[in-house]
Amino acid sequence: MHKVTVKRKIYFSGWWFFLFCFILYSACIEKKRNKISQNSNFQQQDTNRRKPPGSFEDTLVITYPSAVFYNSDSLQLQKIKGLSDENQFESNMHDCFFQMRNAQMVMKQYWPKIHIIETSTHRFLQFVKMNKTSTIIDLNTKGDICGIFLFDGKKEPELTDMMNIDTFLGFYFEK
Helix, strand or coil: CHHHHHHHHHHHHHHHHHHHHHHHHHHHHHHHHHHHHHHHHHHHHHHHHCCCCCCCCCEEEECCCEEEEEECCHHHHHHHHHHCCHHHHHHHHHHHHHHHHHHHHHHHHHCCCCEEEEECCCCEEEEECCCCCEEEEEHHHCCCCEEEEEECCCCCCEEECHHHHHHHHHHHHHC
């Protein structure tokens, strides 16, 4: 009777080992599937986020303290609309409009000496500093459909968050 008990223990411990290995294998396979799925979703989102190039090749030269508001041109907006979800596109356009309007109102009220420049027909922005050095920015490399650059004539131009324009204006122009 003693031998039978030993055999059962060996049999049951082997069965548990097999079950443990099977569960571990299944978990690894599932983790790999999830990782592949996440990578493909990330790649799809990444290609959707890339802004198509603009249809203009002109350069806007800025030589004095300014806030330069840029928008995508009409052909570029049509391409973006075709590549993205319509609700998301409309939401982005709405955000751009109201953020730019708010930023301009804040600037006119608290920073009236700063020139406001708007463009949707230039690909390049050339900022010329007082010491005659310049910085050129290619708007095709900027992922947003709209934005604002602050420039004081001394420092490098800075892409600014329009949602926090009150704070950024003080930090950039008073440094």
